[in-house]
Amino acid sequence: MTLDWIHFTPWTALAGGVLLGLASAAFILLNGRVLGISGILGGLLVPRRGDIGWRASFLIGLLLAPAVLALVAPGLIRAPRIDAGTVTLVAAGLLVGIGTRYGSGCTSGHGVCGLSRLSPRSLAATLAFMAAGFATVYIIRHLI
């Protein structure tokens, strides 16, 4: 195995991770809910009375994050590298949408919150999507 030292950013990764942890902590301890993006968005697509406001507020905050960070600390914003073309993006979006709803969670709900809760169910989910992610990139980059 070779390490990509050029792109390796342990400190911003750790700092960003701590912020994700703090947000998850505030959400469970103040709002009483597990912070899982796919669940929050998915629930908004089948709206039920009294169950819309908190989801919408959270998602608006999430969408405005780039604008706010650009105001307070523009130096921390990096230009994303998106190599995928339209067909790949559509296929990826469909698989992510169906998969996260069918598996009841994604990187935030199962990966961060679930592992923090020491939930065996979330550990199984995390191992499954990580393994599938590793395998998919291996097939695309090294076999095809």
Add this chain to the structure above:
Amino acid sequence: MNRLIEFLVGLLFGIGLLISGMTDPGKVLGFLDLAGAWDPSLAFVMGGAILVGLVAFTVAKQRTRTFLGTALHLPTSRDIDRRLVLGSLTFGIGWGLAGFCPGPGLVALGAGEPKAAVFVAAMVGGMLLFELVERRAKKAATPTAGA
């Protein structure tokens, strides 16, 4: 009050994703590419998040109400079933294809990235498709089978 907290938590989570590098699909794929030049950064993201999360959820497990006095909902399902594993595998394939998971996709959309808009539109389509199939399956089941 609660709406404001939810907004601020969403904002904080989005900023965390931006600083960590999760909103850069190139970086995510660099982490998922074990056989190439491997970028271990995302393991540090998960590590930092779980470090804080462990403390928070240890506290949460001992409570039935939040610090604001509202109900605290912790997941009760413990089944490791076909749905969980197949769903997660499907999600992982999609994640590996483009390097976007749901949160970073939404944040990149918020940044005005056109490719993220394509991804999010397809993701919402996938979620709606799931709801449609679920609803049909529920209708097909006998009423006595329960909800």
